[in-house]
Amino acid sequence: xxxxxxxxxxxxxxxxxxxxxxxxxxxxxxxxxxxxxxxxxxxxxxxxxxxxxxxxxxxxxxxxxxxxxxxxxxxxxxxxx
Numbered sequence: 465x466x467x468x469x470x471x472x473x474x475x476x477x478x479x480x481x482x483x484x485x486x487x488x489x490x491x492x493x494x495x496x497x498x499x500x501x502x503x504x505x506x507x508x509x510x511x512x513x514x515x516x517x518x519x520x521x522x523x524x525x526x527x528x529x530x531x532x533x534x535x536x537x538x539x540x541x542x543x544x545x
Contacts, residue, residue, distance in 0.1 A: 468520060469522075471519045471524075472517070473529045474516040476544040477515075477542060478513055478544075479540070479542075490539060493535060494535065497531055500531075502519060502524045502528075503528065504520060505517065
């Protein structure tokens, strides 16, 4: 029997209005980030503005969380706390 721990990162936010091309680049920047590549599952919701990811390592989860907060801050997003 094997027991595995999973760590979930979820960040809710609001971004300023963007043109379609900007919005596509915004979401691609999250999906294509090195920090996202180690997730077991990565979910985004454009309508409700959130990103949720699951990791098997707390270190990877923290790394993604830090990346996501920096990325959203750079994009002038308001992060819900």
